[in-house]
Amino acid sequence: MNIMTTAIIDGLRERMSSAISVNQSVGIILPGNNHPDLTQALFEYMYGKPETAWVYVTIAKPYGSIVKQFGDMLTGEGNIRFIDCVSRALGRYETDPNCVFIESPVQLEKMLLEIMTIFRDLKGDVQKYLVIDALSSLLLYNDVSLVAEFFTHLTNRTKLEDIHSISLSIEEEMEDDVNKILYLRSDKIIKVRESFI
């Protein structure tokens, strides 16, 4: 990894870290080509906080490809549980004790149920975090109004349950109505720009 990429990831991690420590729900809007750097920053951040519990909902790519990329940080009794919404829709029927596979990204209620079940089953008083990667990817499979309703429901529920959330959104996939909801429902919005990095 070159010095430039390391600097990008360090910068992202730092901004995320300070945002999530003071805000309950953080929205991150980023260009698609920055998505790999941001996910790396996120995984490093989660890995560095073993005392916290994370649920990572992946809609942008299959769990299998995340494992290939960040496997070192995900092995063993980790602090990250996954909900994969795309593998089954692609016809892949793998199983993994660390991941719940949902049939399709259209099953939004099932997604909510699984998120809440994982957090409910957590033992001990741990700080809970949720990552949605990415809210905008849901738009590829669902109507805009449904995604907006889902996100409203999700943020209300996570706030009630004292769960911190980070919702990623890829600029190129975004629709105005969901953008509005993301702004409205997030306590803090981080906009990732090439110029910022």
Add this chain to the structure above:
Amino acid sequence: MKEDGAYAYSKKHGERKMESEPVTEHKICKTGIEELDLKLDGGIPIGNAVLMVGSSGSGKTTLSMQFLADGAKRGERGVFFTITEPLFKLTKNMENFDFYDKKLIESGMVNIIDLRIISDRLGLDTEKYTVEDASALLDVLKDIADELNVKRLVIDSITALCYRLQSKEMIRNFIFKLGASLASMDCTTILTSEVPPNEIRYSQYGIEEFIADGIICLGDVDRRGDIIRTLQIIKMRGTAHSRTKDAMSISSKNGIELAPLLKSGG
């Protein structure tokens, strides 16, 4: 009502109640499905007969078995009368669920009885019932429930039972007799009712709902070609229940689970 005509608000439910209105306390039979019990304001009032309506594969049998398994864990004996599925198939399917424990059957806390075997033993034609046959079967059903002192009873399905009767009049008489029989028992009953998919009706013969104290509809909505299972309580005597439609999930770990159905999605 106060002198100034104002209403008092119940803190528990946040609903408007007149102060002079007597508060009726119903004893509750928990279904074992947390979200459903919340929607039922605690559970099904004890003694109610509930019609569980749904098309094939909607989750009627699973929900009914979870209801019995939960009762057994609370020390309430239950009986499941099946007429649609053979016993071995039924128990094999249930083995996939964490709520199911073979010991519940072995200990006699959950009893599964094939009505076709009973019919056979009574010397009845298992495919066609006369009025007398149906009456005899009802008597046996009641005797079994009394003898086992069951608190929870399931008949799966009332549709298949009525299908064996030869005329609408016989079906009507049988259903009313069944209703009277259930009312005399001290147990909470689920009667499953099969309806064709995507039809807004509660029963095959249009009469089953009249003997029911409660109706719970299991359906589905189509979302971009995917089927989302749903559950909605249509009526439940004796409880201030929710009438909203929920998305229903069936998983081996938790059995039936409910989440509010997103309104924008069908």
